[in-house]
Amino acid sequence: DVKVTQSSRYLVKRTGEKVFLECVQDMDHENMFWYRQDPGLGLRLIYFSYDVKMKEKGDIPEGYSVSREKKERFSLILESASTNQTSMYLCASSFEGVNTEAFFGQGTRLTVV
Amino acid sequence: KNEVEQSPQNLTAQEGEFITINCSYSVGISALHWLQQHPGGGIVSLFMLSSGKKKHGRLIATINIQEKHSSLHITASHPRDSAVYICAAEGYTGNQFYFGTGTSLTVIP
Numbered sequence: 068d069v070k071v072t073q074s075s076r077y078l079v080k081r082t083g084e085k086v087f088l089e090c091v092q093d094m095d096h097e098n099m100f101w102y103r104q105d106p107g108l109g110l111r112l113i114y115f116s117y118d119v120k121m122k123e124k125g126d127i128p129e130g131y132s133v134s135r136e137k138k139e140r141f142s143l144i145l146e147s148a149s150t151n152q153t154s155m156y157l158c159a160s161s162f163e164g165v166n167t168e169a170f171f172g173q174g175t176r177l178t179v180v
Numbered sequence: 181k182n183e184v185e186q187s188p189q190n191l192t193a194q195e196g197e198f199i200t201i202n203c204s205y206s207v208g209i210s211a212l213h214w215l216q217q218h219p220g221g222g223i224v225s226l227f228m229l230s231s232g233k234k235k236h237g238r239l240i241a242t243i244n245i246q247e248k249h250s251s252l253h254i255t256a257s258h259p260r261d262s263a264v265y266i267c268a269a270e271g272y273t274g275n276q277f278y279f280g281t282g283t284s285l286t287v288i289p
Binding site for chain 1: 184211215220221222223224225228266268270271272273275277281282
């Protein structure tokens with residue numbers, strides 16, 4: 068059974084903290100994505116990685132960075148968490164190219180207080 | 181400006197009813213995806229289609245490329261179908277997706 072695993076389902080952090088969200092996939096996918104999902108806005112792409120150590124900014128990269136040191140793992144880093152980063156964060160992965168199915172993790176609901 | 185529009189935003193149906201969710205898009209696409217998100221957050225891919233029609237169990241997805249429109253139908257709806265259904269248009273590169281804001285479906289027994 069294919070799987071994308073996010074390290075936490077729920078997370079509460081304080082303003083100014085450095086936050087790490089981890090995502091691991093076991094399907095040998097080249098592509099990995101981090102999205103945030105907010106009511107009325109749908110999914111918005113934060114960062115995309117198409118290979119180890121390769122990354123591209125998505126639509127809303129400000130305040131975030133990413134790391135992909137191994138093919139199976141893609142980390143999202145909030146350098147200094149702020150309350151407007153309270154959201155649902157979803158990781159996804161897929162094979163390279165177009166018309167390939169994306170597989171999603173269970174999501175991490177992050178609250179910054 | 182939203183590249184992908186879904187309707188309705190919210191839908192309540194009685195068990196057994198036939199349900200249709202609509203998706204219109206304004207960009208060129210390589211494929212159209214339908215996703216399902218249950219309470220708790222996890223997203224599952226239901227369909228990926230670039231033409232015609234696909235069927236999986238009680239779910240049917242259709243796409244009209246000329247009209248830039250897709251529909252998701254659920255026949256004989258059941259309370260376990262209650263979820264948010266998301267339409268996503270895939271562009272011509274591997275990382276370009278345009279997401280609708282989702283349709284929240286509640287099926288009442």
